[in-house]
Amino acid sequence: xxxxxxxxxxxxxxxxxxxxxxxxxxxxxxxxxxxxxxxxxxxxxxxxxxxxxxxxxxxxxxxxxxxxxxxxxxxxxxxxxxxxxxxxxxxxxxxxxxxxxxxxxxxxxxxxxxxxxxxxxxxxxxxxxxxxxxxxxxxxxxxxxxxxxxxxxxxxxxxxxxxxxx
Numbered sequence: 001x002x003x004x005x006x007x008x009x010x011x012x013x014x015x016x017x018x019x020x021x022x023x024x025x026x027x028x029x030x031x032x033x034x035x036x037x038x039x040x041x042x043x044x045x046x047x048x049x050x051x052x053x054x055x056x057x058x059x060x061x062x063x064x065x066x067x068x069x070x071x072x073x074x075x076x077x078x079x080x081x082x083x084x085x086x087x088x089x090x091x092x093x094x095x096x097x098x099x100x101x102x103x104x105x106x107x108x109x110x111x112x113x114x115x116x117x118x119x120x121x122x123x124x125x126x127x128x129x130x131x132x133x134x135x136x137x138x139x140x141x142x143x144x145x146x147x148x149x150x151x152x153x154x155x156x157x158x159x160x161x162x163x164x165x166x
Contacts, residue, residue, distance in 0.1 A: 031101035050087025054080035
């Protein structure tokens, strides 16, 4: 962002880009959607790097001809490099504009999710999956200790006597 008093100015090289709030939201949603699509094709790590398309391939039988399968593989390899460059450019734009999108944002989400899972393992619900814990707020993860282990409630839900015979 520019310090010239205009909050909607993004420095890009020697020029200023004037971005509206609507365009910033569109950029954020676009980057996040592209990352999500890349995650569907490859791994999360590949998606963060803008890669994953090179993993796509067809056998000669699936493509209808071995030469076509080879051409498709070569196309995906080149397309992968193009998308990787575009995603790196988008990540730099997001960083300069202060947007919560791109590689840095995804890495921050991953680290936060990892810490939530670790905290949950120590003081939280032992029956919650990693995905459930990652979706919880910190208050929900840390608040689980204030409610106890939840074992009494689970025993009551099951309609069973508690282990101590009560």
